[in-house]
Amino acid sequence: MNLSCEDVRDLVPDLLTGRVSAAIAVATQQHITRCGECAAELEVAREVSRWRTPAPAGLHDRVVAEVVRQRPVRAMRMQLAIAATIALVLIGGRQLAILQKNRVDPAAPSVQAPAVENRGPGWMTVENALNTGAASLGDLSEEQLRQLLTELES
Numbered sequence: 001m002n003l004s005c006e007d008v009r010d011l012v013p014d015l016l017t018g019r020v021s022a023a024i025a026v027a028t029q030q031h032i033t034r035c036g037e038c039a040a041e042l043e044v045a046r047e048v049s050r051w052r053t054p055a056p057a058g059l060h061d062r063v064v065a066e067v068v069r070q071r072p073v074r075a076m077r078m079q080l081a082i083a084a085t086i087a088l089v090l091i092g093g094r095q096l097a098i099l100q101k102n103r104v105d106p107a108a109p110s111v112q113a114p115a116v117e118n119r120g121p122g123w124m125t126v127e128n129a130l131n132t133g134a135a136s137l138g139d140l141s142e143e144q145l146r147q148l149l150t151e152l153e154s
């Protein structure tokens, strides 16, 4: 069997793991005795594979466990965000109806949103959220979303 340089380089991964037939192994050996380039290529590949370290034991299991552990939290946060969005839409619609009912002069200046007072984490009130739109629900923490829902329910 006569192997070309291309054949030998395609076979390198299999040669390293020993997944070649005896005939291929012999043909490769014949090729590299007369082809310095392929011999060098195979030598480098052997050296690299020798230095390749296996993943630490249990790494795969730890990664999977971590992904599974975090999934329910994300799903719960998403449900809270959806519930809060629905509540805001309902209240926003009601507020809009009230605004339209009370409108006496169409030329009157539009209602100004009150200035937002930042009181640190959890400062967002339903009123602020409705009037300013300063923060999207997606930016709120789980705690802030819960607080928002509690306010909406009260």
Ligand SMILES: [Zn+2]
Pocket: 004, 005, 006, 008, 031, 035, 037, 038, 039
């Ligand atoms: Zn060659």
